[in-house]
Amino acid sequence: MAAIQPPKAQYQQVAALLRERIHDGTYTADQPLPSEPQLSAELGVSRQTINRAMNLLRSEGLVRVRRGFGTFIRGVPQVTRDAKKRYAARNQGTGAGDVEIKALGLTPRTEYVEIGRVPAPAAVATVLSIETGAPVLVRRRHLFANDEPTQLADSYIPWDIAEGTELLNRNVGRGGSYTRLAELGHGPVRFTEEVTVRTATDDEASLLELDGGQPVIDITHIAWDAADRPVEVALHVMPGNLWRLRYDWDDPTADEYPTVDGEV
Amino acid sequence: MAAIQPPKAQYQQVAALLRERIHDGTYTADQPLPSEPQLSAELGVSRQTINRAMNLLRSEGLVRVRRGFGTFIRGVPQVTRDAKKRYAARNQGTGAGDVEIKALGLTPRTEYVEIGRVPAPAAVATVLSIETGAPVLVRRRHLFANDEPTQLADSYIPWDIAEGTELLNRNVGRGGSYTRLAELGHGPVRFTEEVTVRTATDDEASLLELDGGQPVIDITHIAWDAADRPVEVALHVMPGNLWRLRYDWDDPTADEYPTVDGEV
Numbered sequence: 001m002a003a004i005q006p007p008k009a010q011y012q013q014v015a016a017l018l019r020e021r022i023h024d025g026t027y028t029a030d031q032p033l034p035s036e037p038q039l040s041a042e043l044g045v046s047r048q049t050i051n052r053a054m055n056l057l058r059s060e061g062l063v064r065v066r067r068g069f070g071t072f073i074r075g076v077p078q079v080t081r082d083a084k085k086r087y088a089a090r091n092q093g094t095g096a097g098d099v100e101i102k103a104l105g106l107t108p109r110t111e112y113v114e115i116g117r118v119p120a121p122a123a124v125a126t127v128l129s130i131e132t133g134a135p136v137l138v139r140r141r142h143l144f145a146n147d148e149p150t151q152l153a154d155s156y157i158p159w160d161i162a163e164g165t166e167l168l169n170r171n172v173g174r175g176g177s178y179t180r181l182a183e184l185g186h187g188p189v190r191f192t193e194e195v196t197v198r199t200a201t202d203d204e205a206s207l208l209e210l211d212g213g214q215p216v217i218d219i220t221h222i223a224w225d226a227a228d229r230p231v232e233v234a235l236h237v238m239p240g241n242l243w244r245l246r247y248d249w250d251d252p253t254a255d256e257y258p259t260v261d262g263e264v
Numbered sequence: 265m266a267a268i269q270p271p272k273a274q275y276q277q278v279a280a281l282l283r284e285r286i287h288d289g290t291y292t293a294d295q296p297l298p299s300e301p302q303l304s305a306e307l308g309v310s311r312q313t314i315n316r317a318m319n320l321l322r323s324e325g326l327v328r329v330r331r332g333f334g335t336f337i338r339g340v341p342q343v344t345r346d347a348k349k350r351y352a353a354r355n356q357g358t359g360a361g362d363v364e365i366k367a368l369g370l371t372p373r374t375e376y377v378e379i380g381r382v383p384a385p386a387a388v389a390t391v392l393s394i395e396t397g398a399p400v401l402v403r404r405r406h407l408f409a410n411d412e413p414t415q416l417a418d419s420y421i422p423w424d425i426a427e428g429t430e431l432l433n434r435n436v437g438r439g440g441s442y443t444r445l446a447e448l449g450h451g452p453v454r455f456t457e458e459v460t461v462r463t464a465t466d467d468e469a470s471l472l473e474l475d476g477g478q479p480v481i482d483i484t485h486i487a488w489d490a491a492d493r494p495v496e497v498a499l500h501v502m503p504g505n506l507w508r509l510r511y512d513w514d515d516p517t518a519d520e521y522p523t524v525d526g527e528v
Contacts, residue, residue: 009466056463059462060462087517178521189518193511194508194509196509197479198504215461215504217461240462245458246456247513249454250453250454253351253352254451254452254453257442257443257446257447
């Protein structure tokens, strides 16, 4: 028998009710949810309890506050980002940045904020094994799904590789940056990703339309060529509640298990 | 030349100063940091600014509040969790749960909260492709580094595999659970992990000694045997600021790049 569960706090019960109403269509995406005083009166609980429940739903990414308009159901569901699949998508003519959004039937959009030569910031220089301030190509993008922001993504490529190539164009051509890198003799053969979680800065919260204090996921994605040189690093900043990251790998030591019979 | 940066908000300047004092040893781990009124007086900024800076340091995992004692530097630095390496560590006699902590020179400790037969919760049943409520072995642990909580980890194994085996013991023996599974004909050959971020529940915040509202990382780790059966799922709940997740993989499509000469 399952262990007895402690009684749920009031705000959790309110959150569960609101979740149900979102899922069964009582509340729709085109109208704001009832205000906190309205819900407080309807449900007979304090405004503080309603506020706590709303904060929970916001932290889950179910709703977001549009300042001056009220609280709305988010139009973009949680997006699964399968690391291996997304970077293998280029040969189907879909960029890595679009593949998960299209899979959900949503419309991806990319805003290019900056494409050009810049001095490498310290963190980028460390990853690319170059001097801080050495020239790199930056491709700085804001990504959207159905016009809701999904991530900020800055890619850096060493300038000695990128200079004078199609990598400086807005549209780098079929197969994307990695196919261009391959034509230049630097095709990525291995990827590394490091994932950390932190509070959004004010700028990020504004660009990603996050309410204050929400966590973001930082992904540092590094592409390595056959000579084991890091040829691109992409820094992704993503709303924490919007994404589900998926990784899979074969166990490198599976052949070292003892057999069923205890043999070596 | 680098773009001109906007001036840093006051709380960010205060946070930078406190970070510097933590790193240069002005503040030490055995004493609480000065109180907010003390810092407000010393630095000539409002208590609200000090509070905001402290919240930033807390969200970064640099400090934590010990209720009634003040704000202390955290004793455990950010821990890198290399997915491939940790599960390959069993043949060196180190459990997957300990390997990252030992690498930092810290002392790992595992508290077993529950080991036994339970009905599979819905989420576990879905992953293991069994009916909700079907029997599973649960191994529920709280993990620590130098007595600071680092994660909650619940492993589930289908009961038909685990029944009557060493997997029910507190110490499952050399090589850990995966070696026992291999001896039973279910050695994992492939792993899947899904990573999401959310706000800690009150219970989790208490167990993980988090201040309110801090994000946790959820990892759903699935081990697959050679017959492609999911033979174990582990649910990890980890303080968001404490961990750096690392994944790497070979590009499965690297051989589909065009060559430098444009040949196929």
